[in-house]
Amino acid sequence: MTPLRWLATSLLVAGLLVAGKVPSTWADTTLPETVIDTFANVTDRARRLAASSYEAPAGHRSEALRDIDYDVYRSIRFRPEAARWRDEGLFSVQLFHPGFLFERPVRLHLIEDGERHPVPFRSSWFRYDGAAASLAEADLSGAGYAGFRLHYPLNREDYHDEFLVFQGASYFRLVGRDQGYGLSARGLAIDTATAGGEEFPAFREFWLFKPEPTATRLDLVALLDSPSLAGAYHFRVHPGEHVEVEVEARLFARREVQKLGIAPLTSMFMHGDVSPSNADDFRPQVHDSEGLLVQTHAGEWIWRPLSNPRELRITRQRDENPAGFGLAQRDRDFDHYLDMESRYERRPSHWIAPLHDWGPGSVELVEIPSDTETNDNIVAYWVPEEPLAANESRTYRYRLSTFDARRPEQTLASAVRTRQGWGAVPGQSDPPPRSLRQFMVDFRGGELSSLDASHPVEARLEVSSGEARQVRVQRLPDGETWRASFRLQPEGATPADMRLALTLRDRLMSETWNYVWNPDELR
Numbered sequence: 048m049t050p051l052r053w054l055a056t057s058l059l060v061a062g063l064l065v066a067g068k069v070p071s072t073w074a075d076t077t078l079p080e081t082v083i084d085t086f087a088n089v090t091d092r093a094r095r096l097a098a099s100s101y102e103a104p105a106g107h108r109s110e111a112l113r114d115i116d117y118d119v120y121r122s123i124r125f126r127p128e129a130a131r132w133r134d135e136g137l138f139s140v141q142l143f144h145p146g147f148l149f150e151r152p153v154r155l156h157l158i159e160d161g162e163r164h165p166v167p168f169r170s171s172w173f174r175y176d177g178a179a180a181s182l183a184e185a186d187l188s189g190a191g192y193a194g195f196r197l198h199y200p201l202n203r204e205d206y207h208d209e210f211l212v213f214q215g216a217s218y219f220r221l222v223g224r225d226q227g228y229g230l231s232a233r234g235l236a237i238d239t240a241t242a243g244g245e246e247f248p249a250f251r252e253f254w255l256f257k258p259e260p261t262a263t264r265l266d267l268v269a270l271l272d273s274p275s276l277a278g279a280y281h282f283r284v285h286p287g288e289h290v291e292v293e294v295e296a297r298l299f300a301r302r303e304v305q306k307l308g309i310a311p312l313t314s315m316f317m318h319g320d321v322s323p324s325n326a327d328d329f330r331p332q333v334h335d336s337e338g339l340l341v342q343t344h345a346g347e348w349i350w351r352p353l354s355n356p357r358e359l360r361i362t363r364q365r366d367e368n369p370a371g372f373g374l375a376q377r378d379r380d381f382d383h384y385l386d387m388e389s390r391y392e393r394r395p396s397h398w399i400a401p402l403h404d405w406g407p408g409s410v411e412l413v414e415i416p417s418d419t420e421t422n423d424n425i426v427a428y429w430v431p432e433e434p435l436a437a438n439e440s441r442t443y444r445y446r447l448s449t450f451d452a453r454r455p456e457q458t459l460a461s462a463v464r465t466r467q468g469w470g471a472v473p474g475q476s477d478p479p480p481r482s483l484r485q486f487m488v489d490f491r492g493g494e495l496s497s498l499d500a501s502h503p504v505e506a507r508l509e510v511s512s513g514e515a516r517q518v519r520v521q522r523l524p525d526g527e528t529w530r531a532s533f534r535l536q537p538e539g540a541t542p543a544d545m546r547l548a549l550t551l552r553d554r555l556m557s558e559t560w561n562y563v564w565n566p567d568e569l570r
Contacts, residue, residue, distance in 0.1 A: 152191025
């Protein structure tokens, strides 16, 4: 593991951890009894699992599945006509074949009319095309499933779109209307970016509750297990323009967990506006998410542009009971990506909003060096101040929702672009060292975009080290965007943690732009 080079911490408030001191069920009294009972039973099972030694689940039993590669796996297709609950309501379920990276199948149960129905593996529900043709005659009995996906008439009434996928460890992905898959959510993160290596908890079993034909929400329960803990999860899913998933996680520790990552989000950032140099790529930007957005308990909005660093970077935003955090893809303009295959301008943004007091802790952002966009190199999650002790139990509740460029409750101007480069003047006879950096941060939205150029908008800028010079604010020619620019002279190799916001007569006009410049990133 690459040693940590920098840790930026903004101390806000300290207090007592109260996670776990929450009601045992949702406040929503319409929760069906079958869901309540199943969740209680899975909770008891997780508690018992955590009280015993961890046993790694067995892989699939079929030799035919052990050595298949990506080309073979992508040639296996689920038959849409075999979808569970097809033509019986608004929701339907399709299944993922085991094999390739998905060696350990999950158990699936459908709860229909109060009765539990296990879902056995059936090869007849799949097509084995091209490179996978030989599997059609193989003995795949007992192979199990790698996961499942939910379908709903999200974009058109006459077609059920795939909008939520559970596949691999505790990963799941969701998209809202007119969005394409990008970043992923996870059930839990354990010891991410630590010297001892990350542990990946996995959902082992799922219970899906069949909704009424006209119901617009669906419940599912999952059992999570890992060497360090076991857990019971309840997901209440509300598809629509923006998909919302209410999550309740009940965790039971086998052993101490030093770094517990709650509501983790995983994404990819290769290069973008703030990248130190142009990539050897025809596309101006390549990323699933471009920034971390945080709303503190005090109501401050903080925007942290992402980077693809040379070395592993970890930054933390201290808070107590944050209002929310998420990874956002703000730039929705195709011309800024020029990628007809990946369509990065359609990638969803995700927002995590706690539904009870999470106590003190940190929103932690991990940025990992990467040379390919096929790797997820961005992780963000909440880390409670107190480690999870052995034999301790905690409950966390939160709402995960999709959005596009902005959160609807954010009324201040947003940082829409960050650029940086050498702070020299073109043609200068005695140019400064390349360590002198010029930053330009453009803000748009809220009352700021209605101001005249004559209004005395100012920049409130703080830097943790080095010296900021020539701070300037001006309205851009579009009449809506305001640019704050400044030059930063770092203090040797010391990283500079910068915070910038625009004000009008001491009244806040924008969110807080926050970025850490590491001088060793100069390329």
